[in-house]
Amino acid sequence: MKIAPLAAVALALTASGCITLEERRALDMEQCRGYGFRQGTDAFAQCMQNIDLERADARRAFAYRDFSGPYGGYGFGYSYRRW
Numbered sequence: 001m002k003i004a005p006l007a008a009v010a011l012a013l014t015a016s017g018c019i020t021l022e023e024r025r026a027l028d029m030e031q032c033r034g035y036g037f038r039q040g041t042d043a044f045a046q047c048m049q050n051i052d053l054e055r056a057d058a059r060r061a062f063a064y065r066d067f068s069g070p071y072g073g074y075g076f077g078y079s080y081r082r083w
Contacts, residue, residue, distance in 0.1 A: 028052075 019027075029039065032047035 028048055028051045031051065032044055033039070035047060037044040037047050
């Protein structure tokens with residue numbers, strides 16, 4: 001069995017889940033427009049900021065919940081206690 005075709009399929013599947021910053025921003029803008037906000041207004045800017053803050057909170061909660069802190073707990077990067 002050749003590894004190259006299997007590696008190419010794995011890479012394609014991994015890359016297909018990625019989204020660029022521009023695509024994410026466009027989706028966020030579409031979401032705010034869907035809520036009824038018009039681009040260029042303070043309410044639209046507040047909506048975009050709330051989406052960004054919620055995303056940051058979700059990242060922070062994931063880091064603390066699954067890795068015991070932003071550095072992986074004790075030892076700064078080690079996911080286990082060494083003593």
